[in-house]
Amino acid sequence: MCGIVAYTGMREAYPIIIKGLERLEYRGYDSAGIALQNGDLHVYKKKGKVADLKESLKNVNLEGNVGIGHTRWATHGEPNDRNAHPHYSANQNLVIIHNGIIENYSAIKQDLESKGYAFTSDTDSEVLVTFIEDIQKNTQTPLEEAVRLALQRVVGAYAIVVMSRDTPHMLVAARKGSPLVIGVGKNKDEYFLASDATPIVEYTNEVIYLDDLEIAIIKNNQLVIQHLDSTIKTPYIQTLTLALEAIEKGGFEHFMLKEIYEQPKSVADALRGRISSLEGRLHLGGMLEYINRLVTADRIMILGCGTSWHAGLVGEYLFEELARVPVEVEYASEFRYRNPIIRENDVVICISQSGETADTLAAIELAKQKGAVIFGICNVVGSSIARATHAGAYIHAGPEIGVASTKAFTGQLAILTMTALLVAYRKGTINESDYRRILAELETIPQKIEQCLKLNAETEKIASVFKNAHNFLYLGRGYNFPVALEGALKLKEISYIHAEGYPAAEMKHGPIALIDEEMPVVFIATKDSSYEKIISNIQEVKARKGRVIAIVTEGDTEIKKMADFTIEIPHTIEPLSPMLAVIPLQLLSYHIAIMRGCDVDRPRNLAKSVTVE
Numbered sequence: 001m002c003g004i005v006a007y008t009g010m011r012e013a014y015p016i017i018i019k020g021l022e023r024l025e026y027r028g029y030d031s032a033g034i035a036l037q038n039g040d041l042h043v044y045k046k047k048g049k050v051a052d053l054k055e056s057l058k059n060v061n062l063e064g065n066v067g068i069g070h071t072r073w074a075t076h077g078e079p080n081d082r083n084a085h086p087h088y089s090a091n092q093n094l095v096i097i098h099n100g101i102i103e104n105y106s107a108i109k110q111d112l113e114s115k116g117y118a119f120t121s122d123t124d125s126e127v128l129v130t131f132i133e134d135i136q137k138n139t140q141t142p143l144e145e146a147v148r149l150a151l152q153r154v155v156g157a158y159a160i161v162v163m164s165r166d167t168p169h170m171l172v173a174a175r176k177g178s179p180l181v182i183g184v185g186k187n188k189d190e191y192f193l194a195s196d197a198t199p200i201v202e203y204t205n206e207v208i209y210l211d212d213l214e215i216a217i218i219k220n221n222q223l224v225i226q227h228l229d230s231t232i233k234t235p236y237i238q239t240l241t242l243a244l245e246a247i248e249k250g251g252f253e254h255f256m257l258k259e260i261y262e263q264p265k266s267v268a269d270a271l272r273g274r275i276s277s278l279e280g281r282l283h284l285g286g287m288l289e290y291i292n293r294l295v296t297a298d299r300i301m302i303l304g305c306g307t308s309w310h311a312g313l314v315g316e317y318l319f320e321e322l323a324r325v326p327v328e329v330e331y332a333s334e335f336r337y338r339n340p341i342i343r344e345n346d347v348v349i350c351i352s353q354s355g356e357t358a359d360t361l362a363a364i365e366l367a368k369q370k371g372a373v374i375f376g377i378c379n380v381v382g383s384s385i386a387r388a389t390h391a392g393a394y395i396h397a398g399p400e401i402g403v404a405s406t407k408a409f410t411g412q413l414a415i416l417t418m419t420a421l422l423v424a425y426r427k428g429t430i431n432e433s434d435y436r437r438i439l440a441e442l443e444t445i446p447q448k449i450e451q452c453l454k455l456n457a458e459t460e461k462i463a464s465v466f467k468n469a470h471n472f473l474y475l476g477r478g479y480n481f482p483v484a485l486e487g488a489l490k491l492k493e494i495s496y497i498h499a500e501g502y503p504a505a506e507m508k509h510g511p512i513a514l515i516d517e518e519m520p521v522v523f524i525a526t527k528d529s530s531y532e533k534i535i536s537n538i539q540e541v542k543a544r545k546g547r548v549i550a551i552v553t554e555g556d557t558e559i560k561k562m563a564d565f566t567i568e569i570p571h572t573i574e575p576l577s578p579m580l581a582v583i584p585l586q587l588l589s590y591h592i593a594i595m596r597g598c599d600v601d602r603p604r605n606l607a608k609s610v611t612v613e
């Protein structure tokens with residue numbers, strides 16, 4: 001949700017910043033802008049994507065060793081040139097880039113207006129930078145002090161970087177609730193700041209994750225980190241393990257397709273070193289310290305948003321079936337606002353690909369206040385959620401850049417399966433042979449996903465038949481009900497076709513009214529305990545002339561006779577079937593979106609990482 005990049009050092013800042021913005025574009029692409037110190041302070045900004053900004057700067061002198069850049073996902077004010085970042089303060093002496101929301105901006109704005117300040121944009125960010133200017137003026141303090149004083153009065157979330165015309169070799173950055181990473185140059189004489197490590201990895205692997213309420217002051221290429229209460233902090237430098245290839249398209253036309261195809265590897269990476277069916281071994285190092293809390297839990301609450309919430313729903317089936325513990329799955333955004341009841345023996349599991357989703361983070365804080373032990377399932381190493389939880393496991397899927405989540409989902413399912421199995425084994429709710437059988441089947445999943453990917457051409461053909469549909473229905477039962485929700489979400493997100501996911505049995509309580517010869521219905525109809533029931537549901541759709549696309553188990557003959565199209569996926573046991581069934585649904589939505597001319601990696605109005613409420 002907005003990407004920020006900044007550089008100070010001896011290199012040219014512009015190429016680093018613009019490339020960084022391209023890498024961060026998944027976070028927002030309503031407008032983009034940069035500010036450079038080159039003799040004077042200059043701001044260049046434009047509505048649209050980073051490419052539009054780049055094009056508009058073709059004939060501009062962009063020299064300078066210090067600069068900041070921003071790619072925006074609009075929260076306050078419509079996406080246009082005026083609302084694009086960076087924002088000048090009123091006297092144009094300061095500029096700011098900001099990711100987050102200043103909740104009390106309108107009170108601050110009124111106060112500033114009463115002092116005669118005028119604003120050129122509708123953003124909370126312009127209010128913040130003008131507020132800093134006003135404090136600086138009134139207190140005659142240096143920039144870093146004015147930033148500190150302003151932030152003490154701000155309510156909300158922010159990652160900011162501020163520059164001043166008066167101190168051209170200086171950057172002041174701060175965070176609360178929105179991420180900010182500082183890359184430290186090899187000789188500690190240049191610094192790269194960004195919303196995540198992707199703009200940095202090419203230049204250095206030494207990074208500092210700024211903590212909430214910390215301010216980083218980089219003056220003449222010397223870094224000092226302070227707490228908002230002005231105590232000096234010792235920077236903790238970590239080594240990045242991110243590889244440059246992981247954030248490039250590697251021959252694929254889109255990140256989304258690359259990430260779909262990475263799943264045999266990303267799921268294998270999630271399992272690597274953690275399971276061995278031969279030895280009956282299941283090891284989740286990051287969970288060990290608190291695993292007994294999960295084993296003795298009276299109830300598990302799983303929280304997440306979007307695709308991560310769908311993974312949580314599969315988790316509910318897994319934990320209840322294998323570990324016999326009641327589970328509640330909730331949108332983090334609902335949980336945090338409803339004064340939830342958390343009892344002593346309850347455990348919370350939070351799922352988040354980015355580890356930065358504001359609602360999930362706030363839900364964690366709330367659950368913590370109520371005394372819960374919290375496990376995290378995240379992809380981004382060192383992310384806010386990973387750091388805020390007591391224990392957890394990374395999914396190790398590598399950077400997911402396509403806005404529609406794909407490989408994170410299967411990685412999350414792999415971790416949930418292992419965790420449920422581990423708890424079940426320790427609790428004794430599963431016998432040794434079933435335990436080993438599930439472990440052995442889990443080991444085959446990467447290779448079975450590989451087989452699912454061979455369905456690409458077939459899926460593309462089906463996509464060409466349905467690309468102009470106005471609506472889609474996705475139906476599944478049991479473990480595959482969340483897969484139906486996820487399939488529908490993928491299609492909505494990237495092709496803008498209205499789609500709904502339902503438990504197949506619920507169809508007759510409403511959605512069946514929508515079915516006619518125009519309505520494609522995707523059934524996840526693998527050979528499992530609800531197979532016979534789902535066949536009846538397919539017949540109900542066929543009887544009303546609906547068009548059926550069925551995801552079936554290899555060798556199925558019965559559904560083939562009634563469905564218009566079938567896609568055969570390899571056989572697996574029921575708890576693992578979502579990891580396979582989702583693959584053709586990801587491919588189907590990808591191809592439909594491409595055929596409709598949609599920008600699959602940057603769908604309209606969406607952002608990958610939602611760091612605002």
Ligand code: G6P
Pocket residue numbers: 305306307308351352353354355356357360403404405606607608609610
């Ligand atoms: C956004 C993304 C979704 C994602 C959701 C939760 O809406 O577009 O793809 O599932 O956020 O993100 P998280 O990083 O917490 O999993």
